[in-house]
Amino acid sequence: xxxxxxxxxxxxxxxxxxxxxxxxxxxxxxxxxxxxxxxxxxxxxxxxxxxxxxxxxxxxxxxxxxxxxxxxxxxxxxxxxxxxxxxxxxxxxxxxxxxxxxxxxxxxxxxxxxxxxxxxxxxxxxxxxxxxxxxxxxxxxxxxxxxxxxxxxxxxxxxxxxxxxxxxxxxxxxxxxxxxxxxxxxxxxxxxxxxxxxxxxxxxxxxxxxxxxxxxxxxxxxxxxxxxxxxxxxxxxxxxxxxxxxxxxxxxxxxxxxxxxxxxxxxxxxxx
Numbered sequence: 001x002x003x004x005x006x007x008x009x010x011x012x013x014x015x016x017x018x019x020x021x022x023x024x025x026x027x028x029x030x031x032x033x034x035x036x037x038x039x040x041x042x043x044x045x046x047x048x049x050x051x052x053x054x055x056x057x058x059x060x061x062x063x064x065x066x067x068x069x070x071x072x073x074x075x076x077x078x079x080x081x082x083x084x085x086x087x088x089x090x091x092x093x094x095x096x097x098x099x100x101x102x103x104x105x106x107x108x109x110x111x112x113x114x115x116x117x118x119x120x121x122x123x124x125x126x127x128x129x130x131x132x133x134x135x136x137x138x139x140x141x142x143x144x145x146x147x148x149x150x151x152x153x154x155x156x157x158x159x160x161x162x163x164x165x166x167x168x169x170x171x172x173x174x175x176x177x178x179x180x181x182x183x184x185x186x187x188x189x190x191x192x193x194x195x196x197x198x199x200x201x202x203x204x205x206x207x208x209x210x211x212x213x214x215x216x217x218x219x220x221x222x223x224x225x226x227x228x229x230x231x232x233x234x235x236x237x238x239x240x241x242x243x244x245x246x247x248x249x250x251x252x253x254x255x256x257x258x259x260x261x262x263x264x265x266x267x268x269x270x271x272x
């Protein structure tokens with residue numbers, strides 16, 4: 001998969017309403033045939049938030065019924081399903097050639113207080129203790145806990161934990177910008193995590209020995225955070241069965257506060 005440029009990714013977050021209910025946004029500039037799901041997650045967060053003033057995304061559930069082509073233009077269609085005093089719901093589809101290839105439902109919420117509790121963050125040390133890792137599709141700093149390489153075909157547990165932060169740019173203070181970039185980062189490594197227990201197979205085989213594609217991705221945001229400070233993403237994949245993989249994870253800020261949770265289902269089909 002092609003390398004992604006941070007400036008190009010940030011430009012992708014600039015969504016524009018062309019006519020009432022219809023929006024457009026740039027594609028990631030990359031040498032690849034299909035639209036990356038992380039781009040769609042990030043853009044959907046930005047455009048849903050743009051239609052619900054004073055609210056932030058609390059959850060986003062997405063389906064990918066077919067792939068979108070980078071070679072063709074597409075548009076977002078959004079339905080303002082509900083706008084209440086504190087909650088709002090939006091239905092979004094991305095359409096190409098008159099057919100949807102991406103479907104999403106977003107729930108937004110006016111920030112408010114209430115009772116709290118959470119599971120503790122994993123005890124993995126500081127970001128400086130983790131191994132630097134270059135991820136072609138994540139154009140910012142990442143550090144992997146335990147020096148796990150998802151391209152290694154050696155058998156390992158279906159777990160993967162890494163630190164990540166966006167550096168080198170001045171991000172704005174809009175919560176949606178930080179939510180969009182975190183959602184983007186959660187889309188990349190769940191399939192590779194699910195493949196770790198399978199002998200002789202790894203993320204390196206995606207597209208060659210295996211046909212892989214995300215079929216569904218959901219994310220829930222619990223607290224405000226900044227992606228230009230360290231966030232810890234910890235994920236596991238409890239099952240691969242029926243040509244499908246399932247994984248889920250949590251994201252914590254540097255202080256150990258649980259800021260988001262996510263889940264993903266993917267197609268994992270041997271090439272025949």
